Amino acid sequence: MKTRRNKENSARDDEQTPTNAGGTAFNSEVRLNVNSKATRQGTDEAASAPQLITPQRKSMVWDFKARGEPFLWLFGGGLCVGIAMIIGFVVLIVYNGILTFYPRPIQVVLLRDGSRLAGEVARAEDFRPGPEVMAKLSEETRKEIAVHEGFARRTLYRIGNFDLYNEDFRWVVDYEISGSTTPEDMFFIERMEWGPFIGTIKSLDLNGKVIEKSSLSMETLDAEQTRGAGRRERIRGIERGEIAAVNHYLEEERLKLKKVGLQFGQKSPQYAEAEKEFKTNSERLELQYRDLAKEVAAIKEKDAQYTIALADVSGREKTLKLSDIVRFYPANKLTFSGKIGVYLSRWWEFLTQEPREANTEGGVMPAIFGTFCMTILMALLVAPFGVIAALYLREYAKQGRLVSLVRICVNNLAGVPSIVYGVFGLGFFAYILGGNIDRLFYPERLPTPTFGTGGLLWASLTLALLTVPVVIVATEEALAAVPQSMREGSLACGASKWQTIKYIVLPRAMPGIMTGLILAMARGAGEVAPLMLVGVVKLAPELPIDHFFPYIHLDRSFMHLGFHIFDVGFQSRNSEAAKPMVYVTTLLLISLVFAMNAASIMIRNRLKRKFFTGHF
Amino acid sequence: MTETPDTTNGTVYHFEKGPQGTLMAIEDFNLWYGHKQALFDVNMTVERGFVTALIGPSGCGKSTLLRSINRMNDLIDGLTTKGKILLDATDIYDPDVDVIGLRKAMGMVFQKPNPFPMSIADNVSYPLRVDGIRDKKILRETVVNALQASALWDEVEDRLEDNALGLSGGQQQRLCIARAIAGDPDVLLMDEPCSALDPVATAKIEDLIDELRGRYTIVIVTHNMQQAARVSDNTAFMYLGRLIEYGETSRIFTNPKVEKTMEYVTGRFG
Numbered sequence: 001m002k003t004r005r006n007k008e009n010s011a012r013d014d015e016q017t018p019t020n021a022g023g024t025a026f027n028s029e030v031r032l033n034v035n036s037k038a039t040r041q042g043t044d045e046a047a048s049a050p051q052l053i054t055p056q057r058k059s060m061v062w063d064f065k066a067r068g069e070p071f072l073w074l075f076g077g078g079l080c081v082g083i084a085m086i087i088g089f090v091v092l093i094v095y096n097g098i099l100t101f102y103p104r105p106i107q108v109v110l111l112r113d114g115s116r117l118a119g120e121v122a123r124a125e126d127f128r129p130g131p132e133v134m135a136k137l138s139e140e141t142r143k144e145i146a147v148h149e150g151f152a153r154r155t156l157y158r159i160g161n162f163d164l165y166n167e168d169f170r171w172v173v174d175y176e177i178s179g180s181t182t183p184e185d186m187f188f189i190e191r192m193e194w195g196p197f198i199g200t201i202k203s204l205d206l207n208g209k210v211i212e213k214s215s216l217s218m219e220t221l222d223a224e225q226t227r228g229a230g231r232r233e234r235i236r237g238i239e240r241g242e243i244a245a246v247n248h249y250l251e252e253e254r255l256k257l258k259k260v261g262l263q264f265g266q267k268s269p270q271y272a273e274a275e276k277e278f279k280t281n282s283e284r285l286e287l288q289y290r291d292l293a294k295e296v297a298a299i300k301e302k303d304a305q306y307t308i309a310l311a312d313v314s315g316r317e318k319t320l321k322l323s324d325i326v327r328f329y330p331a332n333k334l335t336f337s338g339k340i341g342v343y344l345s346r347w348w349e350f351l352t353q354e355p356r357e358a359n360t361e362g363g364v365m366p367a368i369f370g371t372f373c374m375t376i377l378m379a380l381l382v383a384p385f386g387v388i389a390a391l392y393l394r395e396y397a398k399q400g401r402l403v404s405l406v407r408i409c410v411n412n413l414a415g416v417p418s419i420v421y422g423v424f425g426l427g428f429f430a431y432i433l434g435g436n437i438d439r440l441f442y443p444e445r446l447p448t449p450t451f452g453t454g455g456l457l458w459a460s461l462t463l464a465l466l467t468v469p470v471v472i473v474a475t476e477e478a479l480a481a482v483p484q485s486m487r488e489g490s491l492a493c494g495a496s497k498w499q500t501i502k503y504i505v506l507p508r509a510m511p512g513i514m515t516g517l518i519l520a521m522a523r524g525a526g527e528v529a530p531l532m533l534v535g536v537v538k539l540a541p542e543l544p545i546d547h548f549f550p551y552i553h554l555d556r557s558f559m560h561l562g563f564h565i566f567d568v569g570f571q572s573r574n575s576e577a578a579k580p581m582v583y584v585t586t587l588l589l590i591s592l593v594f595a596m597n598a599a600s601i602m603i604r605n606r607l608k609r610k611f612f613t614g615h616f
Numbered sequence: 617m618t619e620t621p622d623t624t625n626g627t628v629y630h631f632e633k634g635p636q637g638t639l640m641a642i643e644d645f646n647l648w649y650g651h652k653q654a655l656f657d658v659n660m661t662v663e664r665g666f667v668t669a670l671i672g673p674s675g676c677g678k679s680t681l682l683r684s685i686n687r688m689n690d691l692i693d694g695l696t697t698k699g700k701i702l703l704d705a706t707d708i709y710d711p712d713v714d715v716i717g718l719r720k721a722m723g724m725v726f727q728k729p730n731p732f733p734m735s736i737a738d739n740v741s742y743p744l745r746v747d748g749i750r751d752k753k754i755l756r757e758t759v760v761n762a763l764q765a766s767a768l769w770d771e772v773e774d775r776l777e778d779n780a781l782g783l784s785g786g787q788q789q790r791l792c793i794a795r796a797i798a799g800d801p802d803v804l805l806m807d808e809p810c811s812a813l814d815p816v817a818t819a820k821i822e823d824l825i826d827e828l829r830g831r832y833t834i835v836i837v838t839h840n841m842q843q844a845a846r847v848s849d850n851t852a853f854m855y856l857g858r859l860i861e862y863g864e865t866s867r868i869f870t871n872p873k874v875e876k877t878m879e880y881v882t883g884r885f886g
Contacts, residue, residue: 485730494720495746504732
């Protein structure tokens with residue numbers, strides 16, 4: 001009996017610890033009594049007092065430590081907390097971002113002191129009025145507050161009309177209100193300047209022909225506003241397009257002359273010739289400029305004849321040019337489809353227009369464009385750098401202490417604060433590299449720097465430097481994951497090392513390299529701190545790509561969504577008005593990063609399907 | 617294991633001379649992985665057109681010897697060799713020898729099928745493409761010939777552009793053989809080509825080796841003694857880095873001259 005059991009146990013020991021089964025078989029008899037996974041010392045201790053009880057299968061005894069349930073809960077809980085944080089963040093951004101542009105009704109509030117105000121409800125909250133405030137209140141109100149344990153409720157109204165009131169938002173405490181209505185003739189009017197106007201329309205003055213409120217239809221208003229917007233666009237088109245082009249060519253002529261002067265000296269015959277040419281060309285351009293300026297003046301004069309008379313809720317009048325109105329709608333009379341129309345047109349403006357009013361209104365198109373350009377350029381720069389470095393480290397370098405050291409250094413580079421990269425980028429790229437480029441290639445433009453200051457190229461290079469460790473590490477791992485048998489197979493076919501890398505190793509490692517690139521792009525697109533030093537500006541006058549030679553201007557400063565968020569949220573005059581814009585811009589930045597990542601993931605998955613099918 | 621191996625090494629030879637003469641001669645070949653010696657004074661010849669099998673217990677150095685023939689061992693850090701391997705009177709370990717050129721003259725089939733992640737046709741034409749051959753007609757011709765020679769043509773004829781990773785294990789190994797012979801090598805080196813395959817696929821590969829006999833000189837490492845007995849003309853038995861006996865296959869398996877060989881082929885150790 002004893003031997004049989006012994007055998008049984010040693011067999012089970014074999015299964016559990018195959019490596020030292022032979023060594024433990026002899027004392028398996030005593031181990032029967034030990035429920036937990038006994039250590040060697042534990043068995044020796046038990047051996048001193050041997051006692052035989054009914055054998056119990058060890059594996060069937062419930063063991064808290066061995067089961068691992070607590071760890072399951074720990075790991076699962078950790079994951080849940082992480083996911084909850086991410087979901088919470090995304091929901092907050094999406095909820096606030098998506099609702100921002102939806103038109104809200106305008107409430108006209110009658111206050112106890114007889115005054116009125118009109119505005120959109122921004123938000124409401126409870127607060128505790130101070131004792132000096134309480135002292136001034138009526139008995140009734142004080143009782144009311146006492147019932148709510150000393151709290152009163154107040155509402156924040158967006159009242160607009162900054163030019164009349166000097167504030168955009170106003171808190172109103174509930175006990176100040178005697179009544180509120182939502183009259184249908186209240187309009188929400190977005191203007192080119194001074195933010196929105198909230199009030200009624202009195203009359204329309206179309207070049208002397210006055211239409212009073214009573215005979216004014218929405219169709220006429222819409223048509224006249226559209227015409228006004230057309231005039232505004234025309235003026236802007238001439239000023240920003242044609243006149244800007246003339247100025248650009250004029251500047252080019254000036255630079256050409258200066259270049260000749262620098263090259264041959266101001267007294268040389270070449271300079272005289274160039275000067276003659278400059279004179280004829282600049283005269284021609286000046287003429288063009290004068291014509292355009294005259295045209296603009298004519299349109300502006302005509303434009304000033306078309307005005308609209310508005311009145312705020314307390315009757316203060318304000319006259320606007322029709323062309324100053326960006327969008328208007330009767331907030332309390334809108335149907336659902338009308339609201340959706342306003343909502344979509346606001347999104348469209350946001351995505352395709354340039355910012356107005358110190359970035360708090362209008363669109364963010366230049367910022368989207370800048371972010372996109374910079375991220376793509378960064379990816380184009382970082383991919384070859386990172387992949388080449390990783391190829392050398394993994395495929396060519398002799399694996400040893402030096403390579404390990406290099407690897408550790410590369411990993412540590414990922415931990416350097418990004419602002420340090422910004423300082424380096426400004427000092428090395430912009431001032432040293434850029435300064436020398438200016439001196440060599442653009443001497444005629446000095447002292448105005450061309451490449452000698454922050455710009456798209458330097459920002460991309462700085463970010464490439466910042467993200468190169470990510471790419472190197474990911475690429476190295478991807479290369480290491482390529483089976484050695486593939487390399488051997490290729491070498492045995494008579495391929496050289498480089499051919500093996502090119503035809504076999506790199507394609508096979510491509511999905512992993514793409515993963516690294518995706519991570520790098522995500523990190524780069526969200527980075528703001530270093531960019532503030534190397535080329536991002538609050539408002540860029542020109543896009544980095546336009547129709548002037550050489551079309552792609554890597555030296556230009558640009559706008560960036562991340563910096564836009566910072567600027568709008570913390571640098572604008574009215575943080576309350578900026579808050580929704582911060583949410584929308586954040587939503588947009590996240591969407592942009594998500595879209596770029598989704599595109600790369602799609603490419604990666606396509607590659608993966610190619611390389612990882614089949615049996616092995 | 618003696619520190620200084622004696623020069624004769626005690627190898628017993630009774631191999632069959634090939635009708636086409638000798639292709640390769642391994643002379644006093646020693647090999648070290650770092651400080652550990654893996655091969656001791658190996659002396660043997662490989663007869664042209666014959667199938668030569670290398671057998672022996674695990675770790676006896678047979679794979680090392682095979683990989684020394686096309687210098688695949690060069691990839692290992694800290695490897696040193698002494699002695700010569702002569703291919704048509706050229707020492708392949710001569711510093712003037714171009715390793716890449718050498719490998720082009722030899723095809724190799726590995727233990728685990730290792731098709732490249734590309735189409736079947738591209739796999740087979742790989743040795744030509746790394747040679748810089750871009751002519752579609754030549755490539756196509758080579759692919760067809762190699763696939764026919766490796767008895768895979770009928771199975772993949774209509775899906776040459778499919779990914780090679782979609783083939784079964786046995787088909788993948790025959791594809792690797794096709795790839796190995798596509799470059800028209802002098803020698804075909806096979807490192808346990810059937811160890812990852814099922815019996816049916818193994819039988820097909822063995823038939824294929826039989827068909828290739830005479831056209832190519834084949835050196836095959838195998839753990840499977842029946843396989844060695846079935847496919848090879850000469851068999852070399854290795855033990856602890858030494859060549860113990862090299863002789864005619866039929867005699868090695870029925871009446872070997874060395875006691876150790878007898879013990880191994882009858883399954884008393886190994």
